[in-house]
Amino acid sequence: MSTGMIIVLTGVAFFLLTCVAILDIARKDFGSIEMKALWAFIVALVPFIGVLVYIFIGRTKGRLPDADAAAE
Numbered sequence: 001m002s003t004g005m006i007i008v009l010t011g012v013a014f015f016l017l018t019c020v021a022i023l024d025i026a027r028k029d030f031g032s033i034e035m036k037a038l039w040a041f042i043v044a045l046v047p048f049i050g051v052l053v054y055i056f057i058g059r060t061k062g063r064l065p066d067a068d069a070a071a072e
Contacts, residue, residue: 017051018043025054028062036062 021043030036039058043050 014048014051017055021051021054021058024059025062027064029065030062 022040025036025039025043028036030039039054039062042058043054046053
């Protein structure tokens with residue numbers, strides 16, 4: 001595999017991880033809109049590192065809304 005192909009595949013992988021992280025941030029409740037915006041800002045504007053920080057730290061901070069509240 002050539003170096004160019006590895007670079008492209010790495011870029012595509014991080015793009016997909018960024019999309020998944022943004023969708024996860026949109027679904028979760030972080031306690032305030034400011035915290036949600038901060039996580040989205042970090043993930044979107046800090047390439048590569050922002051996604052990794054969210055995966056290792058941010059994913060555990062937010063919580064999914066209750067299923068009962070969503071059904072009402």
